[in-house]
Amino acid sequence: MIELLLNGGQVAATTDEQLASALALAASMPQFELWASVPDGPTLCMLRNAEHAWLMYLHEPGDGGFHSCGNEHRAGNAYFRLDNGQVDGYPLAWCIDVEACFAAISFFHGNAGARPDHIDWQS
Template sequence: MIAFSFNGEELHPSSPEEVGRLLDRVEQAKEFELWAFAPNGRSLCMLRNDDDAWLMYLRQEGDSGFSSRSSVHRPGTATFRLCNGQVDEYPRSWCIDIEQCYKAMAYFFENAGAKPDWINWNED
């Protein structure tokens, strides 16, 4: 079963409907760190700060993984607060549509940790 972590709080939805409710709850926060963990070691992370959000997909713990890329030019950087309070800065060119991030989280859940292919990924 896919487990989630929302700003450090572990959550264990058991159906697509429960994932939908979890994402509705997440949407209320404008700044967060959301992880989804599959039993096979794959994980998907979404970082959001207001209108900026991006994804990171890892094949296993310690993997350099993949990060999302925007299909439109987005100059500059955006800051994101991790659940441990650390603030990191990432290029806005990594940020994608927030709804696409939520769709990717639901897809990851429904497909046992598969990487959403419609996201423009960069292998890091």
């Protein structure tokens, strides 16, 4: 079972329909922190601020993980508000299309926490 947290609150995502509703809710929000996880297993995090979004994939709790790779030539940072109110900057080069991020969450959900292979990853 995949657990889903949106801005720190648990969201029902047991069925494909529930996941679709959760992702529709997230899509309506210009900023969020979304975590999808398999208990004691892989985790996928999506951070979004307007048109900027990126992913982080962890094989297991405490893992250094992977982050998404967008255009490596994009300079500067995008800033994201975390669930706890903290604002962190991450390279724009890590940002990818918002819809590609949502597709990755759907893939993760439908494939028992497998790392989405349509994303370019860097460790």
